[in-house]
Amino acid sequence: MPFVVAVDGPAGSGKSSVSKEVARRLDFGFLDTGAAYRALAWHAEASGIDTDDAASVVSCLDSFDYRIGTDPTGYSVQVGAVDVTEAIRDPQISAVVSAVARVPEVRRHLIELFRSIMAAVDASGIIVEGRDITTVVAPDAPVRILLTASEAVRMGRRSAELTGSSVEAVGEQLRKRDAADSKVVDFMTAADGVTTVDSTELDFDQTVEAVIGVIREAAPFLAPEHVARGAQISEETP
């Protein structure tokens, strides 16, 4: 099993972008678990299934042929032969994904899948991000982080990405999704032994450095000083 860094947090806190950059600097693998819930929501919609009906959602798990890469420098998400990397970010998917993710059988199925992807990764470590990684998927991970930011800051960041949608509309959807997701797992408070990194006042680079700092405390050999300062791992780097 590689060295596991578990990262949880609410929507727009920076889990995906920050974890990806940390993985890139440390030469770790990266697993975005939300992508699987999104891809299943996409698959259900593509199959004409009512995502509010738990039994129907469970019925499409059998035909859910899901693949995701773990290379942080460029990974794609596939369902069957279709590349859904972009499609799963659509606000229409964000609107229905919580309904899919609250189904216990869906969670059991995907958690098993995440654990097998983690075990198979060909790198010294892997950063796994989502909502229940620190508490359910990898509660024994040597590094567990809760990445947070104020709601206003998270909304601002997410709406900056989604051109064409108003800040209000994005904010409303994000609030609704966090509220629905919070009923299933608690990702707003850090569980015992989980380190909180609050990025409200930090820029992107500072947040990356803060996360690397937490990893360095647990495993100095995996996160040497020069990586935290933003130097790329390259042939020149000793």
Ligand SMILES: Nc1ncnc2c1ncn2[C@@H]1O[C@H](COP(=O)(O)OP(=O)(O)O)[C@@H](O)[C@H]1O
């Ligand atoms: N500390 C930060 N300061 C400014 N922007 C950030 C910071 N962290 C993340 N971002 C940006 O905020 C947006 C949302 O981040 P993302 O990684 O998608 O969040 P999450 O995966 O938690 O939903 C992205 O555009 C990302 O580049």
Ligand SMILES: Nc1ccn([C@@H]2O[C@H](COP(=O)(O)OP(=O)(O)O)[C@@H](O)[C@H]2O)c(=O)n1
């Ligand atoms: N470990 C996880 C990850 C995501 N999810 C679900 O998947 C959805 C999408 O996750 P995401 O990480 O892509 O969401 P963002 O925070 O990036 O917008 C969440 O809203 C949750 O409903 C989950 O239930 N458990």
